[in-house]
Amino acid sequence: MTRAEAADLPDDGAPRVPDRLRRRASRQLSQLTTRSDRLINEGLARVDARKWHYAVLAALQDHGPGSQAELSRRTGIHRSDMVGVLNELAERHLVERAPDPADQRRNIITVNTRGRHHLRRLDQVLDELHDELLAPLDPAEREQFMGLLTRLLDHQEGTA
Structure with a gap:
């Protein structure tokens, strides 16, 4: 406490x-x-992971390969922080970097097989943690709570 x-x-x-x-x-x-x-x-x-690892792996899995700048926009991780996150993920052999054929000055980041397996493991860990966080709510209340949160965030993002 x-x-x-x-x-x-x-x-x-x-x-x-x-x-x-x-x-x-x-x-x-x-x-x-x-x-x-x-x-x-x-x-x-x-499990030797961070929220940013999960965000980047999920963005790559759900939306496909992208540049550092694209991943920054997709995840909300500042571009200067994204370099460190991508370095950590590359060191762990969870993502691959390759030159962008359209612009050799930048790299395209792709999640690889090992990264997809790791993402599935992180999904399991987060499911368990969210069960703990939302323990007082029954399934219908959890769904309603998430719907309300999403609606509030969508509204705030529309006015920001």
Whole structure:
């Protein structure tokens, strides 16, 4: 438990967060994001992976080969960070780089067989972690929750 989490609990263990904060969607989403990030990061670390590895492998598997810039747009990973992620994935022999026939100055990144197997393993790990994160919700509530989150994000991305 972090100091911030401990500060939310008085000696008797009951929450001391003011109700007006607990009623704010922004605060609740922020708190859930913090806990979700920790759960996912720790879970992926146990299999020697990171969220960015998963994002890049999933983008390559779902949308096909792409340049570093394309992968940055697909995943939301900053272009300067993408270099490091691709280096890690290449060192692990999960992706292949080849010169772009249309522009020899850039490389096209492709997920290989080993990378596809690794992605399937990460899918399993993330399924288990998401089950843990969403444990209090039944299947219908999980589907509704994901639908609402998607709708909120789609709306925010449309106005950003």
